[in-house]
Amino acid sequence: MLTADENAQLTRVGPGTLMGDLMRQYWIPVVLSSELPAGGRVKRVRILGEDLVAFRAPSGRVGLLGEFCSHRRASLYFGRNEEPGLRCVYHGWQYEPGGRCIDMPNERPESSFQDKVTHPAYPCAEGGGVVWAYMGPASPPPGLPDLEWTEVPEDQRFVSKFWQDCNYLQALEGGVDPAHISFLHGILDARDDGLRRALDQAAAGFGFAAQLERAPHIEVADTETGLLIGARREAPAGQYYWRVTRYLVPFHSMPPPEVGSDPVIHSHVWIPIDDDHLVNWCISYHPTRALTADEVAQFRAGSSIHVMDYAPETSEAYGDIRPIQSRANDYLADWEAQRIRKFFGVPGVGSQDKAITESQGNYDRSLERLGRADIGIIRVRKCLLDAAIALRTRRVPPPALDPAGYRVRPAALLLPKEASWVDAVLKTAATG
Ligand code: FES
Ligand SMILES: [Fe+2]
Structure with a gap:
């Protein structure tokens, strides 16, 4: 028999929860590889209580970013899928799949603000026709499971x-x-x-x-x-x-x-x-x-x-x-x-x-x-x-x-x- 506390520990999965931390140690399937054509539409996903967007850059690299832009929280679901990264359509900030902000066209060219902005991003890998994400702390992540x-x-x-x-x-x-x-x-x-x-x-x-x-x-x-x-x-x-x-x-x-x-x-x-x-x-x-x-x-x-x-x-x-x-x-x-x-x-x-x-x-x-x-x-x-x-x-x-x-x-x-x-x-x- 579980206690009510144990029940909560087992079932809550958001960031910082007991089970959420455990699950973030493992590779997690996100979408099928075929759902993300290169340069194609962005998909909303939500995993372990986190709102994210998945996309495949024109080069073929898959990215998984926090859904809401680091600038003023517009949804990157509407983002422009450009090489080398996803560009927010509100003011044009652009993020490469690793989360670095690589362009901030609404700021003056002499500004170095973009170097200070890193957007939430998770490493992805593909196996078995599936895009997997690693949302945990290990760097580099463990290998994909040999299922x-x-x-x-x-x-x-x-x-x-x-x-x-x-x-x-x-x-x-x-x-x-x-x-x-x-x-x-x-x-x-x-x-x-x-x-x-x-x-x-x-x-x-x-x-x-x-x-x-x-x-x-x-x-x-x-x-x-x-x-x-x-x-x-x-x-x-x-x-x-x-x-x-x-x-x-x-x-x-x-x-x-x-x-x-x-x-x-x-x-x-x-x-x-x-x-x-x-x-x-x-x-x-x-x-x-x-x-x-x-x-x-x-x-x-x-x-x-x-x-x-x-x-x-x-x-x-x-x-x-x-x-x-x-x-x-x-x-x-x-x-x-x-x-x-x-x-x-x-x-x-x-x-x-x-x-x-x-x-x-x-x-x-x-x-x-x-x-x-x-x-x-x-x-x-x-x-x-x-x-x-x-x-x-x-x-x-x-x-x-x-x-x-x-x-x-x-x-x-x-x-x-x-x-x-x-x-x-x-x-x-x-x-x-
Ligand atoms: S909210 Fe995304 S660039 Fe401004
Ligand atoms: Fe069954």
């Missing part, structure tokens, strides 16, 4: 993102919660053809009936970079079926893959926009082959973890990735389906997760009643708080700063009952 999805060829991955109307933590908690799958995403009527087929397909790889225990036994193990969260179910021939989620401090999670001989792997990055919203980054990739046109079409249509049916775009931060399904329209729930067919009538797995975590509101975790099935969530919170407190009070570097520590996969394994699931995951799930 497998960032290193496979472009045709082997699919990356989408959507805006979510809640604190980052409950969204992340849903991502490391194996106990909700049989319910939130479950079906009532096993005669339903489409759903039945999907379940049978899922089980075919392991050759046993699709019927999974609804309350798996859950265990958690520490790793150098975060946690393994294992959900164990009975399987034939004296075996256990383990589905293992990966959690990497502070905001990456990887659900266990779909079962089968050739599974696509999924991953989330849960990035706080501020204390009340997040960007849910959703990645599906295959380590060794291109995704098929059919797989990509399904992701685009909102299958699996993706939610891509967006409301009309606005120029606010992440105003182009706000899903149509929202609290205001009951997430387009089909109440009749909920009565007879599905446990929860909202269409789409990703939308179901979004709807239910948004329904929690920005809540106080001291009011919860946690059971044994919540052990993964308890340990993720502890991981985050321990790392943030160690950083704040003892200047202990947080875990998972080494890029190589990200070379991991989640797992779905059939193992003899006496085998160590942790050893098995560590042996089989590590990649190059």
Whole structure:
């Protein structure tokens, strides 16, 4: 059980907060590289409570600057994207991507004022088709994380993102919660053809009936970079079926893959926009082959973890990735389906997760009643708080700063009952 103070420590992310300081130690995805054409329009973004603008100078260099001009706070969203930097349209001050003011045309030529002005700016790097920012104190920053999805060829991955109307933590908690799958995403009527087929397909790889225990036994193990969260179910021939989620401090999670001989792997990055919203980054990739046109079409249509049916775009931060399904329209729930067919009538797995975590509101975790099935969530919170407190009070570097520590996969394994699931995951799930 958390205290109200711990709840606040875990969920507040602005500059100077405990969790905000921890998260600023890590590279943070900002936008897709393709969203920033060289010399093109500026995008508003908001990360960890900071209003920023992202742009790509005509030379190709990406910049991430504080949104409001250092002069008199006009928005640089309207800035002119000129080489070698972004120029405010109010009085013409120009900033290069590193934040130096390089031109101040409204001052007399003999003035040296421009040399005294440095605008907030964060280093950016690109990997996996994504622009990442480093908002922390290290100079130079650590290397970009060696996540497998960032290193496979472009045709082997699919990356989408959507805006979510809640604190980052409950969204992340849903991502490391194996106990909700049989319910939130479950079906009532096993005669339903489409759903039945999907379940049978899922089980075919392991050759046993699709019927999974609804309350798996859950265990958690520490790793150098975060946690393994294992959900164990009975399987034939004296075996256990383990589905293992990966959690990497502070905001990456990887659900266990779909079962089968050739599974696509999924991953989330849960990035706080501020204390009340997040960007849910959703990645599906295959380590060794291109995704098929059919797989990509399904992701685009909102299958699996993706939610891509967006409301009309606005120029606010992440105003182009706000899903149509929202609290205001009951997430387009089909109440009749909920009565007879599905446990929860909202269409789409990703939308179901979004709807239910948004329904929690920005809540106080001291009011919860946690059971044994919540052990993964308890340990993720502890991981985050321990790392943030160690950083704040003892200047202990947080875990998972080494890029190589990200070379991991989640797992779905059939193992003899006496085998160590942790050893098995560590042996089989590590990649190059
Ligand atoms: S407010 Fe930007 S140059 Fe004056
Ligand atoms: Fe879910």
